[in-house]
Amino acid sequence: MKKIKIEAAEFISSDATPELIKELVADDSKRGEFMILDDGKDFVQIAGDDGDDGFTLEYGDDGVVQHCKRLISRAEAESVFLEYIDGLRSWRSRFEWENVEPTKAIFPFVAVLIVLAGLVATVLLLIFGEY
Numbered sequence: 001m002k003k004i005k006i007e008a009a010e011f012i013s014s015d016a017t018p019e020l021i022k023e024l025v026a027d028d029s030k031r032g033e034f035m036i037l038d039d040g041k042d043f044v045q046i047a048g049d050d051g052d053d054g055f056t057l058e059y060g061d062d063g064v065v066q067h068c069k070r071l072i073s074r075a076e077a078e079s080v081f082l083e084y085i086d087g088l089r090s091w092r093s094r095f096e097w098e099n100v101e102p103t104k105a106i107f108p109f110v111a112v113l114i115v116l117a118g119l120v121a122t123v124l125l126l127i128f129g130e131y
Contacts, residue, residue, distance in 0.1 A: 004085050005038045016085050025078045035077075037084050044084050046077045057095065065100040066092075 006016035008024055009032020016037055024031040028049040036045040042062070046055040054071025057080065072080070072095070080091045 002039055002087075005040075006035070007038070008035045009033050016081075018082055018085065021081045021085065022078060025074060025081065035081075037081055039084075044080060046072070046081075058100065059092065066097040067100050069096045069098055 003014055004016040006013050006020060006024070008030070011024065011030065011032075013020065021037075024035055025046075031049075033049075034045060034047040036043055042060055044057070044059040046057055048055050048071075054073055055077050057068035057072050057077065059066055083089075083091045
């Protein structure tokens with residue numbers, strides 16, 4: 001079986017096991033705000049906690065990110081993750097999805113990079129003076 005990376009807010013492992021998945025999904029403090037499984041080709045992730053009426057669910061495949069149109073329960077999240085590590089993708093048909101537009105995700109990141117580049121240039125000019 002292919003090793004699958006598991007990442008949570010305060011935890012990373014290169015070997016997602018059913019036991020580890022069950023433990024992290026069940027314990028909000030161990031998992032934190034998010035949990036991602038990644039097989040190097042695609043990913044599935046949850047965010048939030050069950051106490052907030054459920055988790056958001058997203059998956060990415062071939063560069064396309066899909067967002068579940070409703071919140072899912074703790075039991076649904078566990079089921080999706082366990083099926084994912086078994087190589088199953090049939091869980092995708094149990095939910096209604098919408099595309100996440102890449103520009104919405106990328107734009108804030110690019111804006112921050114531009115601001116940081118400007119700050120670095122300003123600091124360098126102050127330290128080393130004009131050319």
